[in-house]
Amino acid sequence: MTKDKDTKTVVPALRFPEFRDGEGWHNVRLIDVTDKRIKWHFTGGPFGSNLKASDYTNSGIRVIQLQNIGDGYFVEDYKIYTSIEKSDELLGCNIYPGNIIMSKMGDPVGRACLIPDNEDRYLMCSDGIKLVIDEDKNDKYFIIKAINAEEFRRKIERSATGSTRKRISLDTLRDLTLLISNNKVEQKKIAECLGSLDDLISAVADKIETLKEYKKGLMQQLFPAEGKTIPAIRFPEFRNAPDWQEMSLRDIGEIITGSTPCTKDSNNYGGEKLFVSPADITDKRYVSQTKTTLSEKGFRLSRRIKENSILFVCIGSTIGKVAQNTRECATNQQINSIMPYKGHVADFVYSILEHYAPQIASIAGNQAVPIINKTLFSSVSLLMPKEEEQKKIADCLLSVDELISTEIDKLDQLKAHKKGLMQQLFPKLQ
Structure with a gap:
C-alpha cells in the first residue's frame, strides 16, 4: 500500500510491469465515472407500473428484465417487447449498446452487465439502473469489471436493505465508491x-x-x-425385441420420501453423511457432496438411500430436478428417491426420469407450492424395455x-x- 499526501491510494497485488511504478489507484464515486454531458447518464427505471398488458408487443423495442442481468454477462433469454411509441414516451429509460445496467434488487443485488449490440436500443426495467460511462476518461470494459470486483460487491451488500430480497436505492448506489486506476491504458x-x-x-x-x-x-x-x-x-x-412395457414407478423400484432430523439438536448434523436437498442437485448428474451433512446419530434418524439411487425433487420451485447419489445418503422431504429393483438398471431409470421430468413435474399443477406426493409419484407410468x-x-x-x-x-x-x-x-x- 502507498499513500499520497492528500488522497489515500492503493496498488493491486498483481500489476502489469509497465504500470508498477505508476500512481496508486483511487476511490471514486460511481456517479463520477459516468458521462455527465449526457442527460440520463445515471438513472433508475421509474416506469415499471406504467407498462400495462396492452403495452407489450410481439416485436419493437426489447424491454430489459431483471432476469436478463447476469452476474457480469447479459442473459439473452426472457424476451419481451414494447412499441417504439412507448419507448419514445419513456426516453429517459432507453438503454443503448455499451451502456451498463445494474439490478437494484434481487439475489445478488447490484449484479451488472454491459448491454450488447443485438438491438439499436432497449427499454430498462423498473428495477434496473443505467450507467453511461465517460469513455474519454475510463474504459467501460474495465468499469464493468471494477463494479463486479469483490470490494465493490461487498459495499453494495452492506448498503442494501431488506431481509428476504435485498434492495439498494439509486441515491445510495450513486455515492458508493469503487477503486480504479486513473490510467486508461492500464x-x-x-x-x-x-x-x-x-x-x-x-x-x-x-x-x-x-x-x-x-x-x-x-x-x-x-x-x-x-x-x-x-x-x-x-x-x-x-x-x-418386444415393445416396451408400461410400468408404474412403484413396480420399478422402492420409493422413499426423505425426512429431516430435528434441526434443534445440533448433534444430528456436521458429520460425514450426505444430506441431500434440492439445492444440492445441479446441472451435474451426480451428487457427491452436500451443503449440509449428518452425523451418525442424525443419519440413524433418517431414511437411508442406497448408493446410485435416483433422487427426484417433488416439492417446490425446482420440482422435476433429478440426480443420482454416488454414495449412501439421506434426503429432505422435498425429494422422493427410487432404489431400483433387480431387473432395472439405475442409470437407465435416471435417464428416463430426466427425459420425462417436465411431464412429471406438470402433474403438480399450478399452485403456490407445487407438490407431487409419494402416492402420486409412485403411480407415474413409464414405458420400460428389458x-x-x-x-x-x-x-x-x-x-x-x-x-x-x-x-x-x-x-x-x-x-x-x-x-x-x-x-x-x-x-x-x-
Whole structure:
C-alpha cells in the first residue's frame, strides 16, 4: 500500500510491469465515472407500473428484465417487447449498446452487465439502473469489471436493505465508491486480460449447452414418443425385441420420501453423511457432496438411500430436478428417491426420469407450492424395455453425461481462476 499526501491510494497485488511504478489507484464515486454531458447518464427505471398488458408487443423495442442481468454477462433469454411509441414516451429509460445496467434488487443485488449490440436500443426495467460511462476518461470494459470486483460487491451488500430480497436505492448506489486506476491504458490492459478469460468461459459454457441440446435430441430418439411403444432409434440387437412395457414407478423400484432430523439438536448434523436437498442437485448428474451433512446419530434418524439411487425433487420451485447419489445418503422431504429393483438398471431409470421430468413435474399443477406426493409419484407410468436394452441405452447416455460433467468441471475451474485473478488485479482498502 502507498499513500499520497492528500488522497489515500492503493496498488493491486498483481500489476502489469509497465504500470508498477505508476500512481496508486483511487476511490471514486460511481456517479463520477459516468458521462455527465449526457442527460440520463445515471438513472433508475421509474416506469415499471406504467407498462400495462396492452403495452407489450410481439416485436419493437426489447424491454430489459431483471432476469436478463447476469452476474457480469447479459442473459439473452426472457424476451419481451414494447412499441417504439412507448419507448419514445419513456426516453429517459432507453438503454443503448455499451451502456451498463445494474439490478437494484434481487439475489445478488447490484449484479451488472454491459448491454450488447443485438438491438439499436432497449427499454430498462423498473428495477434496473443505467450507467453511461465517460469513455474519454475510463474504459467501460474495465468499469464493468471494477463494479463486479469483490470490494465493490461487498459495499453494495452492506448498503442494501431488506431481509428476504435485498434492495439498494439509486441515491445510495450513486455515492458508493469503487477503486480504479486513473490510467486508461492500464484500465484497458486489465479489461483485455479479463475479457480473454471471459471469452474462454463463454466458449466452454456454449459447449456445455451444445452437449445438453445434443443429449436432449438423442433422448428424443432413444425413448418412445407419445403414443408409441418403441423408440425411433433402436440398437441393432434389439430391433426385433418386444415393445416396451408400461410400468408404474412403484413396480420399478422402492420409493422413499426423505425426512429431516430435528434441526434443534445440533448433534444430528456436521458429520460425514450426505444430506441431500434440492439445492444440492445441479446441472451435474451426480451428487457427491452436500451443503449440509449428518452425523451418525442424525443419519440413524433418517431414511437411508442406497448408493446410485435416483433422487427426484417433488416439492417446490425446482420440482422435476433429478440426480443420482454416488454414495449412501439421506434426503429432505422435498425429494422422493427410487432404489431400483433387480431387473432395472439405475442409470437407465435416471435417464428416463430426466427425459420425462417436465411431464412429471406438470402433474403438480399450478399452485403456490407445487407438490407431487409419494402416492402420486409412485403411480407415474413409464414405458420400460428389458434389462439388456436398458443397459445399452444407459451406457450411451452416460458417455454424454461424462462429457458434460468434464466441461462443467472445466467451467468451474475457469470461474475460480477468474475470481482469484480479479482479487489480484483489483486492490483492497486495508
